Amino acid sequence: MNRITAAALAGALFGLGLAVSGMTNPDKVLNFLDLAGRWDPSLALVMGGALAVTIPGYAWLHRRGAGWGGVALPPQPSTRIDVRLLAGSALFGIGWGIAGYCPGPALANLAHASLEPFVFVAALLAGSQLGRFATPRA
């Protein structure tokens, strides 16, 4: 399977998973984050279902030492905990808690003939550029 085909298949599975799981419904996301109100625990199961596959799947590939056809696996993750990681993640969570979209579901919602996800994604791209230039990597 060539790279483009594999990536398209992975993207299709990812998008289907987002939609089937309810992760693309921003109201469901906001209700998951609303512990004190109309709490909908579904999204914990989305994360749980995903990790139930990625944890053994990655462990299997790490044991093999390479991907299919000898593809190199990414280097060990960095262990550096810095202000960028903490502040960036905290700000991301605030935006997530306001509108109920994280990047994947926001993009998936572009499939709707609706203006809302286009406005959100345009703002997301602008914010990403601000982040790219506002704080150069140390």
Place this chain on the structure above:
Amino acid sequence: MSTAFTPVSSLFGGALIGLAAVLLYAALGRIAGISGILASAIEQRAERGWKLAFLLAMIAAAGMWFALAGVAPRAGFPWPWLVAAGLLVGFGTRVGSGCTSGHGVCGLARLSRRSLVAVAMFMGSGFATVFVLRHVLGMLA
């Protein structure tokens, strides 16, 4: 608006997301982090092909499900808040090097300490934000 607890479809959909991430890891040796794939697809020529294929297929597959299952988009969310949220998500995922997929689904499975901290931060601030907006200020509910 309240939403129903959907344990079966959420678990199944989550497993599909995990399968997608393992496939991308095995076939390309890449992390399925959407914020990173999106930013680098725009900014870097190299490797653009597979990234666009992944993102477009993701949108198309979600759209197919919306059509088959009759899912309607949300409407009526106030735009100033939508724009503010988009800016924060774009800025935060860039500075924090990842989002729900990269740090959550992939990073946790790679047993990355950085990702564990990132997930704790964005989940914590997400819970806090909704609490303040809905239960302190009584907004956007």
